[in-house]
Amino acid sequence: MTNREVAWILNAMADMLELKNDNPYRVRAYRKAAHTVYHLDEDLRDVYLRNAVGEIPGIGSRMRDQIEEMLETGSCIFFEQLRQEVPQGLLDMLSIPGLGHKTIRNIYQGLGIDSIEGLAQAAQAGKIRRLPGMGAKTESNILAGIHLLKQSREKITLGLAAPVAEDFSLHLKGAAGVIAAEPVGSIRRGKPLVGDIDILVAAEDFKQVRVQVASYSQVQDVKRVGQDFIQGLLHPNMKFEVIIVKPEDYYHSLTWTTGSKEFRELVFQDRDRKHLKGLKSEEEVFRQLGLQYIPPEMRENKGEIPKAISNSLPVIVEFSDILGELHVHTDWSDGAHSLQDMAVMAQKMGYAFLAITDHSQSLHISGGLSPQRLMDQGQAIDELNRHFRGFTLLKGSEVDILKDGTLDYHDEILKQLDLVIASIHSHFKLEAGQQTARIIKAIENPHVHIIGHLTGRLLNRRPPYELDTDQILAAAAEHHKVLEINAHPDRLDIDESIARKAAQMGIKIAINSDAHHGKDLKFLKYGVMTARRGWLKQEDVINTWDLGRIMDYFHR
DNA sequence: GCCGTTTTCGGCCCGACTGTTTTCAGTCG
Numbered sequence: 099m100t101n102r103e104v105a106w107i108l109n110a111m112a113d114m115l116e117l118k119n120d121n122p123y124r125v126r127a128y129r130k131a132a133h134t135v136y137h138l139d140e141d142l143r144d145v146y147l148r149n150a151v152g153e154i155p156g157i158g159s160r161m162r163d164q165i166e167e168m169l170e171t172g173s174c175i176f177f178e179q180l181r182q183e184v185p186q187g188l189l190d191m192l193s194i195p196g197l198g199h200k201t202i203r204n205i206y207q208g209l210g211i212d213s214i215e216g217l218a219q220a221a222q223a224g225k226i227r228r229l230p231g232m233g234a235k236t237e238s239n240i241l242a243g244i245h246l247l248k249q250s251r252e253k254i255t256l257g258l259a260a261p262v263a264e265d266f267s268l269h270l271k272g273a274a275g276v277i278a279a280e281p282v283g284s285i286r287r288g289k290p291l292v293g294d295i296d297i298l299v300a301a302e303d304f305k306q307v308r309v310q311v312a313s314y315s316q317v318q319d320v321k322r323v324g325q326d327f328i329q330g331l332l333h334p335n336m337k338f339e340v341i342i343v344k345p346e347d348y349y350h351s352l353t354w355t356t357g358s359k360e361f362r363e364l365v366f367q368d369r370d371r372k373h374l375k376g377l378k379s380e381e382e383v384f385r386q387l388g389l390q391y392i393p394p395e396m397r398e399n400k401g402e403i404p405k406a407i408s409n410s411l412p413v414i415v416e417f418s419d420i421l422g423e424l425h426v427h428t429d430w431s432d433g434a435h436s437l438q439d440m441a442v443m444a445q446k447m448g449y450a451f452l453a454i455t456d457h458s459q460s461l462h463i464s465g466g467l468s469p470q471r472l473m474d475q476g477q478a479i480d481e482l483n484r485h486f487r488g489f490t491l492l493k494g495s496e497v498d499i500l501k502d503g504t505l506d507y508h509d510e511i512l513k514q515l516d517l518v519i520a521s522i523h524s525h526f527k528l529e530a531g532q533q534t535a536r537i538i539k540a541i542e543n544p545h546v547h548i549i550g551h552l553t554g555r556l557l558n559r560r561p562p563y564e565l566d567t568d569q570i571l572a573a574a575a576e577h578h579k580v581l582e583i584n585a586h587p588d589r590l591d592i593d594e595s596i597a598r599k600a601a602q603m604g605i606k607i608a609i610n611s612d613a614h615h616g617k618d619l620k621f622l623k624y625g626v627m628t629a630r631r632g633w634l635k636q637e638d639v640i641n642t643w644d645l646g647r648i649m650d651y652f653h654r
Numbered sequence: 655g656c657c658g659t660t661t662t663c664g665g666c667c668c669g670a671c672t673g674t675t676t677t678c679a680g681t682c683g
Contacts, residue, residue: 155657524671
């Protein structure tokens with residue numbers, strides 16, 4: 099059993115306990131344990147072999163027993179008991195935005211509804227509003243929430259899909275006679291939302307590959323098996339397709355299966371792919387097609403094909419261009435790690451600098467820093483910097499943009515910092531004019547350098563705020579403010595199209611992981627993919643610059 | 655359910671918003 103599966107069960111237990119109205123602190127303990135296990139650096143099975151499961155912070159004796167039981171048997175008795183008591187449909191209902199455990203229990207007890215379908219029917223029939231504490235508005239919110247959920251069920255975030263796809267590919271490479279296996283389709287193109295996990299495999303013996311697919315522990319269901327493909331579901335409920343080709347067909351198939359449908363049709367139109375057999379790389383495939391090599395992220399038919407024909411594609415930014423990172427959190431606010439730990443992990447990423455940008459004072463829930471704490475943190479950073487060679491921690495803040503567009507610290511405080519990211523974390527539902535004016539006011543503040551996660555979207559969970567993006571881009575260009583591509587896979591905000599437009603206007607971009615955990619630093623690659631989808635060049639992305647140049651740009 | 659200790663029991667993140675209400679409950683971040 100993998101860490102992810104154990105975490106999934108612990109989280110399900112938290113949900114079921116909550117639905118049963120159990121002690122909220124007990125619920126929180128399970129949720130916290132799930133989070134810890136999910137982010138654990140080590141394989142739980144190894145921890146178990148060292149007899150050290152109970153030493154993990156937040157895992158006490160009872161949770162330790164349950165986790166060990168899961169590792170030994172694949173489940174645990176307490177989990178199975180809860181599943182007997184709590185209908186699966188109630189758990190499904192929890193994923194409807196705006197519905198919590200209390201409302202779900204109210205509906206279940208009042209109307210006996212235990213499925214999303216039943217809930218939708220009752221809401222349409224106007225039965226929900228008759229329950230105590232419920233009204234017409236709640237009813238329509240439920241229907242809207244179910245609609246949103248159905249949309250999100252169709253796609254999963256790149257952050258969920260890509261690691262699973264990579265692990266699956268690795269497993270497939272282990273089969274005898276497999277020459278290559280690689281995620282293709284929208285994952286390889288770095289799309290923020292992915293419909294299914296496509297893996298291309300090159301092998302002499304297709305049967306071996308089919309056997310290897312069936313032996314993968316995360317396969318939940320196999321739906322269709324053809325001569326050269328297998329379709330099914332990976333845990334939990336992610337669609338996959340494995341496409342098998344002969345080794346001599348690998349590279350042109352890689353190009354074929356990576357591009358979007360429109361790209362594929364245009365590039366391969368009237369071509370006989372037989373002539374592309376036996377090539378040794380994708381570069382050769384493009385050469386044969388009479389095209390400049392097009393990076394996977396650009397294969398969307400968004401203007402790249404004519405550019406490739408005329409050999410005039412821009413050279414886009416690469417992960418190896420990134421010299422440092424400008425937006426992370428620590429345990430001074432809601433991050434998991436200390437300043438020192440984050441610095442060490444940034445150095446392991448090969449970075450020369452890292453900006454510490456914890457939350458500002460009004461974000462109480464996230465442990466926002468008072469001005470005094472911020473100054474104390476600055477001193478701690480100065481102290482750490484004395485010991486680094488070839489690496490610098492920057493003193494920064496992710497300061498809240500308040501409702502009226504003013505910032506959560508006075509200018510006197512802000513001007514003492516190396517960099518200031520201004521972000522919105524409240525009042526998401528202002529009308530467009532007010533929201534736009536609020537952000538522009540922050541852009542006009544001379545102490546602000548970067549606008550964080552501009553549109554506020556949370557993929558599959560929350561749409562962007564109502565905004566006039568063009569007005570904001572104009573203001574950012576005028577005031578030389580940097581826009582962030584927040585690389586967190588739930589955000590990827592700004593998206594590729596805003597980024598592309600911004601770069602065309604001369605606005606510089608920072609790609610930031612927004613890490614709340616050392617591991618999250620790795621999210622940066624998703625932001626780089628988004629930048630590449632937006633055709634950004636190295637020059638457009640400030641964290642490819644050396645630190646001196648960044649500081650000059652901020653403080654001129 | 656976990657943790658810490660002045661240690662086996664008491665505390666554990668809290669404010670804003672929404673929708674239902676006439677003063678609050680539920681959800682979210």
